[in-house]
Amino acid sequence: MPDRLSVPFTLLLVALVFCLTIAIETLLSAGSSSAKPTTRDSAPASPASTPRSEPDLALRAAVRLPALRDPRKPARKKRPKRTRKKRVTQVRAPAPAASFPPAVSVRPTPTATPRYVPPAPRYVPPAPTYVAPAPRAPRPTPTAPTPTAAPPSSGEFDTTGEP
Numbered sequence: 001m002p003d004r005l006s007v008p009f010t011l012l013l014v015a016l017v018f019c020l021t022i023a024i025e026t027l028l029s030a031g032s033s034s035a036k037p038t039t040r041d042s043a044p045a046s047p048a049s050t051p052r053s054e055p056d057l058a059l060r061a062a063v064r065l066p067a068l069r070d071p072r073k074p075a076r077k078k079r080p081k082r083t084r085k086k087r088v089t090q091v092r093a094p095a096p097a098a099s100f101p102p103a104v105s106v107r108p109t110p111t112a113t114p115r116y117v118p119p120a121p122r123y124v125p126p127a128p129t130y131v132a133p134a135p136r137a138p139r140p141t142p143t144a145p146t147p148t149a150a151p152p153s154s155g156e157f158d159t160t161g162e163p
Contacts, residue, residue, distance in 0.1 A: 005013075
């Protein structure tokens, strides 16, 4: 886009060109045969397209309709605007000029210099100490039961593997 044309001016030109092309197209298509309806010599394609007599429309004879299910909400009433109260300004008389005694040079009184007060020490929890467990008595060593050489009783399961 050249620097002399702004964006709104360019859009205006594009809109004018578009409108002109539509106008020229409609003028040229008005004289063409493609816009004419077909001749009535041929039979209608379906019975639904057969011409009928115009319906009798009379608005005065129309029956009054029942109320709607969800009628429109009434328009909100406008609240009257608040009137602002005008402020009454009182004209005050100028204050009388006060007479002051002559200025005396005043020296500032010396003050004590603040002393440094160290902050309170923070709480530090004590370090955990290791407590050794109490000594235990040694466990007795287990002893193996003595094997018996007696044959198994008749009700017990035989583990010898002999038939």
